[in-house]
Amino acid sequence: MNSMIQVSNVSKNFKSHRVLEDISLNVDKNEIYGLLGPSGAGKTTLVKMIAGIETPSSGKITVLDTAMPSLPIMTRIGFMAQSDALYGELSGKENLDFFASIYGLKGNKKKERISHVAALVNLTDFLKKPVHQYSGGMKRRLSLAAALLHEPEILILDEPTVGIDPVLRQSIWNELYKLSKSGTTILVTTHVMDEAEKCSQLGMLRDGRLIASGSPTQLRESTSSVTIEDAFLYYGGIRYEN
Amino acid sequence: MRIRALVKRIIRQFGRDKRTLAMMFLAPLLILTLVNLVFSGNDYVPKIAVVSKQQQIAEKLIEADKAFTLYKNSDDAMNDLENAELDAVIEFNPSSTKITLEGSNPTANKMALMTIEKALKTLNPKNEQTQTVIKPEIDYLHGSSDMETFDYIGPFLIGFFIFFFVFLIAGVSFLRERTTGTLERLLATPLRRWEMVVGYVLGFGIFTVIQSAIIVTFSIYVLDIIMAGAIWFVMLITLMLSVTALSLGTLLSAFAKNELQMIQFIPLVIVPQVFFSGLFSIETMTDWLQPLSVIMPLTYGGQALRDIMIQGGGWAQIYDEVLVLAGFSLLFMMLNVLALKKHRKL
Structure with missing residues (x-):
């Protein structure tokens, strides 16, 4: 089956507050699916439900043909949270070592994976340094490396490039393309419109509703917009005159 | 395997936080020494x-x-x-x-x-x-033989300070796991909730073993507190108390939003235990207050420590208290596994 993630009619309430309303989307294998929307649109809640941390109030989420949440499926997902979830007292290597062990890697395989992902994000020379001495960008890269340790089939990234300089952002995206080519399915959230262009499929999220979905080209052409931002405004109900 | 990874991480992490280590190991020694100086005048020559x-x-x-x-x-x-x-x-x-x-x-x-x-x-x-x-x-002429001295309150204080410091440090560490986002990150892995709780108790448990050994040895050999029983029993009880404090601290940190709120638990959880767990006479208290002592871990810890240190009691005198403390720890751990459900259903 080609479909990796299926979200059907999912709604989520926090008490009486409705965060997501009737979301349905589908992510196919090898796709880079971008969830685009302003902060507060419900992106993080949606990806957390897909990752199995949250549960929907109604509707159903299937990942790799299994209903979420499911612990065995979670070993096949790599998750990079919005905040750098790292242990500042530990060195970069110790952080990676910890997450690798949590995913059940051991011995040579573990060593090999740690040096592989560290090289991937250009941190090999800094592995011995304690993480609290890392810069913001280095922490983001280490978080990404931690999400890649167990060679997940699906990679979920929540705002991976926030606060990262353009050069580094480019290199992270190059990394994502490489992973996608080698067979990883990627779900990424962003509020940066120009980043959306880099995705193969897009879902536009606003006020808890999925207002549009399709490839960036499709979205632009069907609204005769020049940029994704214009397309977003169009679907958001604010027609851009002229 | 996963628990081992967690334990290893906690040891590394904690070992680097020298100040917190000092608070756990040395602060109780300092306070016990002060109390000892205040309460026992060994040089006093009576007339x-x-x-x-x-x-x-x-x-x-x-x-x-x-x-x-x-x-x-x-x-x-x-x-x-x-x-x-x-x-x-x-x-x-x-x-x-x-x-x-x-x-x-x-x-x-x-x-x-x-x-x-x-x-x-x-x-x-x-x-x-x-x-x-x-x-x-x-x-x-005045007062009565019930008036306490350091020998009487000492065993209780040893238990109390261990309980207090472990409660606070464990609670704040577990809380930080949540505020820094690492808890959520861990919950995105296949780590089970109970593995997480057990990993924490074991990881911290190693430090509490060291803490118990230091405090008990110091009290007995340096402060020269009365010691009628076996030192191993004292260490066992202090260890049981710190595991109880550890599991209670991590449980309650689920209900605190930040470090300050964790500290707000002290007057609610720690201070009442000073009053209701046997440091002061419970029999003279208002009737409806008396049963409160039953739910306080320090009642059992303090009693067992006195049984050993003052009365020279052995396993027969303390095993029921050991069981109660083990029960408390187990209960708090199970409740914590449930409390983590707030963050992940599975």
Whole structure:
């Protein structure tokens, strides 16, 4: 089956507050699916439900043909949270070592994976340094490396490039393309419109509703917009005159 | 495997936080030393009047310790006792021996009693019959024998400080796991909720073993606290207490949003335990307050520590308290597994 993630009619309430309303989307294998929307649109809640941390109030989420949440499926997902979830007292290597062990890697395989992902994000020379001495960008890269340790089939990234300089952002995206080519399915959230262009499929999220979905080209052409931002405004109900 | 990874990480992490380590290991020593200095005046020389018709006994006593002074009649002695110029009066009558203590200062009471006891022992070999038959009758001018000294509150305080510091440090560490986002990150892995709780208890448990060993050894060998039983039992109880504090701290951190809110649990959880778990007499409290002591871990820990340290009790006296503490720990851990459900259903 080609479909990796299926979200059907999912709604989520926090008490009486409705965060997501009737979301349905589908992510196919090898796709880079971008969830685009302003902060507060419900992106993080949606990806957390897909990752199995949250549960929907109604509707159903299937990942790799299994209903979420499911612990065995979670070993096949790599998750990079919005905040750098790292242990500042530990060195970069110790952080990676910890997450690798949590995913059940051991011995040579573990060593090999740690040096592989560290090289991937250009941190090999800094592995011995304690993480609290890392810069913001280095922490983001280490978080990404931690999400890649167990060679997940699906990679979920929540705002991976926030606060990262353009050069580094480019290199992270190059990394994502490489992973996608080698067979990883990627779900990424962003509020940066120009980043959306880099995705193969897009879902536009606003006020808890999925207002549009399709490839960036499709979205632009069907609204005769020049940029994704214009397309977003169009679907958001604010027609851009002229 | 996963638990081991968690334990290893906690040890590494914690080992680098020197200040917190110092707070866990050294702060209790400092406070116990201070309390010890406040409550026990080992250098205090009591003033004791001897009133006796038998010259021989009186002389022997005065010879035995410089604390004793000979008084001609008991009225003079009682008068000086009333004016706090004396700490105790010992009267030898043909039929009985009577000790009257001034009573308002626990330290003086204790020192006076100890001095008399020691002196009477030196009398013993010659006067065997009278001394074994006649037990001195003890009276208090003020107060009563219930007045506590460091030897009495010491065992409780050891338990209390261990409980307090472990509760706080474990609670804040677990809380930080949440505020820094690493908890959520961990919950995105296949790590099970119970594995997480067990990993935490084991990882921290290693530090609490070291802590117990340091505090108990220090109290016994440096502060010279009364120690009638076996040191291993004391360590066992302190360890059980710290595991209880550890599991309670991590459980309650689920209900705190930040470090300050964690500290707000101290007056709610820690302070009542000082009042209701046996440091002060529970029997004299309002009836409806008394049952509160039953739900407080320190009641059992403090009782067991006293049983061992003061009464020299062994396994038979403490095993029920050990079981109760183990039960508390298990309960708190299970509740914590449930509390984590708030963050991940599975």
